[in-house]
Amino acid sequence: MSLDKSAGTVQTMFGDIAGTYDLLNHLLSFNQDRLWRRRAVARLRPRRGELILDLCCGTGDSTREISQKQPQCRVVGADFAVPMLQIAQTKNLPQLVAADALRLPFSDHSFDAVFVAFGARNFEDTRSGIAEIRRVLKPEGRLLVLEFMRPTSLWLQKAFGAFNWVQAPLGRALSGHASAYNYLPQSIGGFYTRAEFENLLRESGFCGVRSFNHSGGIATSFLGCKTAGDFGDT
Numbered sequence: 001m002s003l004d005k006s007a008g009t010v011q012t013m014f015g016d017i018a019g020t021y022d023l024l025n026h027l028l029s030f031n032q033d034r035l036w037r038r039r040a041v042a043r044l045r046p047r048r049g050e051l052i053l054d055l056c057c058g059t060g061d062s063t064r065e066i067s068q069k070q071p072q073c074r075v076v077g078a079d080f081a082v083p084m085l086q087i088a089q090t091k092n093l094p095q096l097v098a099a100d101a102l103r104l105p106f107s108d109h110s111f112d113a114v115f116v117a118f119g120a121r122n123f124e125d126t127r128s129g130i131a132e133i134r135r136v137l138k139p140e141g142r143l144l145v146l147e148f149m150r151p152t153s154l155w156l157q158k159a160f161g162a163f164n165w166v167q168a169p170l171g172r173a174l175s176g177h178a179s180a181y182n183y184l185p186q187s188i189g190g191f192y193t194r195a196e197f198e199n200l201l202r203e204s205g206f207c208g209v210r211s212f213n214h215s216g217g218i219a220t221s222f223l224g225c226k227t228a229g230d231f232g233d234t
């Protein structure tokens with residue numbers, strides 16, 4: 001059975017788990033989520049004076065990470081789950097916008113960079129989401145997508161299976177939301193592989209596409225530029 005990723009379902013699901021999202025994120029990942037975001041933001045290399053979109057910002061941990069890494073840039077956090085944004089608001093973030101990633105309320109060529117942490121896997125149509133991101137990037141703009149991947153090594157696959165066996169019931173019990181913590185491993189299992197996602201970025205017109213594994217490939221950072229350009233020495 002295919003996973004229901006319709007906008008309404010995903011939006012409601014994240015809205016329902018907003019209150020326990022941060023706690024469960026840190027708990028279930030043994031705080032690795034913080035490290036992954038920090039490393040991904042370091043790869044993006046936010047620069048002084050830039051306007052950066054943190055798409056699918058959720059409760060704003062990624063937005064805050066970018067602002068802390070480069071206090072001289074302007075970060076806009078966007079997400080379509082308002083309860084997630086309400087939590088983000090308590091973190092003193094300057095600009096938060098309720099928006100659907102597939103229909104962004106921004107003009108063409110608006111942002112120097114777009115950062116998406118653990119959001120792209122949830123798009124109803126990944127290809128359209130990537131095209132929409134590309135539309136709002138400036139010609140020299142860059143994209144960083146941080147996403148969970150199916151581990152490729154055998155021992156990590158086994159560890160991942162055991163982890164899912166523990167995290168799903170724990171997530172269900174603590175969040176009180178059964179389907180959200182079934183959705184997580186299913187959505188990772190049904191998502192692109194690292195090579196497939198790199199290809200999707202290339203096919204969508206991104207240049208200089210490359211990727212970096214975190215924690216042996218449980219999470220991966222993908223980078224690309226809207227037009228030929230580079231990320232410096234990252």
Ligand SMILES: C[S@@+](CC[C@H](N)C(=O)[O-])C[C@H]1O[C@@H](n2cnc3c(N)ncnc32)[C@H](O)[C@@H]1O
Pocket residue numbers: 007010011014015037055056057058059060061062078079080081084099100101102116117118119122123124
């Ligand atoms: C797993 S959370 C990640 C939140 C945050 N970036 C982080 O690092 O913790 C995924 C977020 O993506 C948002 N999302 C999923 N699909 C979206 C879409 N089409 N438009 C806007 N937000 C979306 C959800 O509402 C949710 O807040």
